[in-house]
Amino acid sequence: MTRRKMGIGVLVSVLVFGVAVSANLPKKTMAEDSGTMSTEEYDKKIKKIEAKQKETQSNINELQSEIKKLENDKGSLLSFIEKADKKIMKIDQTLESLEGQLEDARKDLDSIEEDVKAAEAKEKEQYNLMKDRICYIYENDDKNYVNVILNATSLGDFLNRSEYVSKISAYDKKLFSGFSTVKDDTVNKRTIMEKKIMEITMMREEAKAEKNAVKKLKRTKKKEIKKLNGVIHVRDKRKKNFLNESAKQEEKIEKLLAAKRAKIAAEEAAKKAAAAAAAASSSGGGAGDATNYADDQYASSTSDLRWPLRVKGRISSNFGKRKAPTAGASTYHKGIDIGVSAGTPIIAAGDGTVVTAAYSSTAGNYVMIYHGNSLYTVYMHASKLAVKQGDEVSQGDVIAYVGSTGISTGAHLHFGVSLNGTYVNPLNYVSR
Numbered sequence: 461m462t463r464r465k466m467g468i469g470v471l472v473s474v475l476v477f478g479v480a481v482s483a484n485l486p487k488k489t490m491a492e493d494s495g496t497m498s499t500e501e502y503d504k505k506i507k508k509i510e511a512k513q514k515e516t517q518s519n520i521n522e523l524q525s526e527i528k529k530l531e532n533d534k535g536s537l538l539s540f541i542e543k544a545d546k547k548i549m550k551i552d553q554t555l556e557s558l559e560g561q562l563e564d565a566r567k568d569l570d571s572i573e574e575d576v577k578a579a580e581a582k583e584k585e586q587y588n589l590m591k592d593r594i595c596y597i598y599e600n601d602d603k604n605y606v607n608v609i610l611n612a613t614s615l616g617d618f619l620n621r622s623e624y625v626s627k628i629s630a631y632d633k634k635l636f637s638g639f640s641t642v643k644d645d646t647v648n649k650r651t652i653m654e655k656k657i658m659e660i661t662m663m664r665e666e667a668k669a670e671k672n673a674v675k676k677l678k679r680t681k682k683k684e685i686k687k688l689n690g691v692i693h694v695r696d697k698r699k700k701n702f703l704n705e706s707a708k709q710e711e712k713i714e715k716l717l718a719a720k721r722a723k724i725a726a727e728e729a730a731k732k733a734a735a736a737a738a739a740a741s742s743s744g745g746g747a748g749d750a751t752n753y754a755d756d757q758y759a760s761s762t763s764d765l766r767w768p769l770r771v772k773g774r775i776s777s778n779f780g781k782r783k784a785p786t787a788g789a790s791t792y793h794k795g796i797d798i799g800v801s802a803g804t805p806i807i808a809a810g811d812g813t814v815v816t817a818a819y820s821s822t823a824g825n826y827v828m829i830y831h832g833n834s835l836y837t838v839y840m841h842a843s844k845l846a847v848k849q850g851d852e853v854s855q856g857d858v859i860a861y862v863g864s865t866g867i868s869t870g871a872h873l874h875f876g877v878s879l880n881g882t883y884v885n886p887l888n889y890v891s892r
Contacts, residue, residue: 497723499720499723502716502717502719502720502723503720505716506713506716506717506720509709509712509713509716510713510818512709513706513709513710513713513821516702516705516706516709517706517821519702520699520702520703520706520821523695523698523699523702524699526695527692527695527696527699530688530691530692530695531692533688534685534688534689534692537681537684537685537688538685540677540681541678541681541682541685544674544675544677544678544681545678547674548671548674548675548678551667551670551671551674552671554667555664555667555668555671558660558663558664558667559664561660562657562660562661562664565653565656565657565660566657568653569650569653569654569657572646572649572650572653573650575646575649576646576647576650579642579645579646582642703821706821707821707822710820710821710822717815717816764810764811764831764855765809765810765831765837765877765889765890766809766810766855766856766890767809767890767891767892768798768806768807768808768809768837768839768873768875768890769798769800769804769805769806769807769862769873770804770805770807771800771804772892773798773799773800773804773873773892774798774799774800775796775797775798775799776797776798776799776872777793777796777797778793778796778887779793779794779795779796779883779884779885779886779887780793780885781793794876794883795838795840795874795875795876795877795883795886796874796875796876796885796886796887797872797873797874798872798873798875799870799871799872800862800871800872800873801862801871802843802861802862802863802864802871803843803861803862803863804861804862804873805858805860805861805862806827806839806842806858806859806860806861806862806873807855807856807857807858807859808829808837808853808854808855808856808857808859809829809831809837809855809875809877809890810829810831810835810837810855811831811853811854811855812829812830812831812832812837812852812853813829813830813850813851813852813853814827814828814829814847814848814849814850814851814852814853814859815828815829815830815836815849816828816849817845817847817848817849817851817859818849819865819866820866821866821867822866822867823838823840823841823866823874824840824841824842824863824864824865824866824867824868825840825841825842825843825844825845825860825863825865825866826838826839826840826841826842826866827839827842827845827847827859827860829853829859834879834880834881835877835878835879836877836878836879837875837876837877837878838874838875838876838877838878839859839860839873839874839875840866840873840874840875840876841862841863841864841865841866841868841872841873841874842860842861842862842863842865842873843860843861843862843863843864843865843871844860844861844863845859845860846858846859846860846861847859847860875890877889877890
């Protein structure tokens, strides 16, 4: 691997996530950059804040896990309420059907009651007729029947008269028996219908009781949901506080990193300036020699960059203004999102030095490479990193693997290009 040399004025304006050192560093940081702190002291401070950020992220993860469990519990309760509503609707349908059956049964009972009354009246009427005839016979000592028989004019007439009397008696008996049977049948029907009405009424009362029980359970579950919503709100509020704290910690780290790199850049520039001066002095002070030295210190140009993956992928979000895809994501996209499978190797877009290989709560696992001449590339949301800070890389080297760490909606690579302190559209400098 051949590392390209950098010109004298190169690392003066260093960026971390697009924050220009000269414009955004607080007075204290600029003072530290003037020489009051060594690079080791910067590293100690950064590690101390990173430890706090790790603890903060742990709290965020724990709260997120609690919120997820509470949301699952809430989902179960909502599912129960949905089932309860369906159960109540089904019971209402059953009650409506039972009410209809009860109304029909009562109408049938009313009709049967009319039949019973009619049968009883017929039976009573026939009974009274028989009773009157029997009374008449007894009151007249059966003379009427005897006279009917004795007044026969011949044997045939006698037999005919005897059969007539017998038939009258049998007819009365049969008629009375028929009316009694009809009355008994109608009374039985009434008993059966009354039993049916009682059964339907009991079923209706049971359905009403079940409905009331389900409604009571539903009210209880609603109260539980209300309590859960309160707990979720408290947890969510704490989570937001930790997120704000994490963002502040990340901002401090970014400023310290920027200050550290600015200090290193200044030191490198000073060394190169001294070397150039020494070279000029040793050659007799000729301006041409100094110029030739500077010409030899060439840096990468944006035209040297290549696509940061070995596959094309799909661009799911372009550079510039956009609607935030998830909570916490930016509305101005400082790069492009390339959708590919998790674990896909991420490769260096050009030769350079790894200036950052770390974790951020927003960018996840990310790498930033300095290519010289104020040109940086950044690779975010990796599942894991394959390089560390200070490593020299060549174009095409594997530096990380695609993932979905940080604020991300799925496996993808966020690829950004920064030139002269400003993020630019990567598609103007790389192509698939």
